[in-house]
Amino acid sequence: MFLKDIILKRGNSKLKITYYSNSQKFLYDFQHIIRAFYPNAEINFGSGGDIHFKAQFEGFNVTIKAQEPGKELAARNFLLTEDEHESKRIFGKNLYDILKALTNKELPWGILTGIRPTKIAYPLVKANMPVEEASKYLQREYYISKKKSLLLLEVAKNEIEVLKRVDSFAACLYIGIPICPTKCLYCSFSCHELNKKIESLLDLYTQALLTELERTYKLIEKNENKIVAIYFGGGSPAVLGVGNVKRIFESLLANLNKEDIREITFEAGRPDTINESLLELLALYKKDFNMRLCINPQTSNDRTLQIIGRNHSFEDIKRAFELAREYGFENINSDVILGLPNEKEEDFQKTIYDVLSLNPASITVHTLSIKRASVLRFKWQDYWFMDEGTVNNLLDWTKSILSEEGYIPYYMYRQKNMIGNFENVGYSKRGFEGLYNVMIMQEKHNIYACGAKAVSKFIFENDRIERVFNPADIQLYISRILNI
């Protein structure tokens, strides 16, 4: 059951919806758009149910029908084109029209189902189309709401500005440490909890990372790439211990061209992994590099922190900020999540004000997504959640409050199973935009990724993308890399 299903399920009997297509074409969009209109329904591929949607492809000719037992509710017949992207849009719009007529509902993101919505706005911004005209185009061609279209155009413009800082040889390096002291309720199972067994593997894991990095340096050189942004993430990298973090930094500095590196992000993440010796070490590198530190409260509500499985309070976050400032860190990012279990509108608003009082350089506003492999996915009945309308209003409210405080939206992505199908937006003060975040969204630069669960991304001609996946399991990763 998805969060958006849960939210509207209360008090409703569950509608059974089926969909069928005689082609694999746009099957994901078919299911995704139906699900967005019927968040509380049980939706399956096949036939039967209370409402059945059927797509029939015959060459370029397509018919979509909506039926209930013994009755046709709506139908559309239309033609696709040779262009795949254009055809996908035509299919989405026709399906949307049927669903809108049946439900009397509109979706803020219209027919967009992908995780990188800014991609459709880049050509409009690059062509200098006036904002009003571009917004109308997005509303007309993708059924995006006016507010979301304006946000999209603003983010795309800021992303393009950030990317002017790098050339086509620029690439990123991701170092993944998918281990955390405790597991958050909404986290995917592929992040490991720091138990005795994992603790005993930390040195070996570091050894495997260093070995994979050695291979990666050769590949970077062969591809004539320049690493401009390095990101330590995955969980809480500091769990490796200061000695191991130092070994990784030494390896990076001995093998990469220091002049190319514009940014190093260290996801310190949770205050229970931030201490003086870690900050002392990172401060050494801060002298030569633009170090971004992430200290992520997610919420300032201690009750919620307990619910989501964090072993700390918001006071601990404040102390971590103070300590980081003492060591000279100015470029600090803070993640917050909108829609956490049992949180009300005022809880989230308080979180925004509390985080602003810490004056971070950037704030990333996530909307809760319930990952398929999270504990929350199986325990959702124990909590209640904000409704979609409140979430949407709070997203608008957050944007206006952060704009007043001088933060600009500079990157954006959407995830599966997000509350209300909304968005995650990274805000920053100008000049503090995370380069890595923008590069990973734009998919024009290679991303070299090392560590368990890491995914490398290589970009070829005509924007063809190849992904290389590392095993998610720590032990499997170690044995693959070290051949033991």
Ligand code: SF4
């Ligand atoms: S801090 Fe992030 S990676 Fe770690 S358990 Fe929580 S959600 Fe997962």
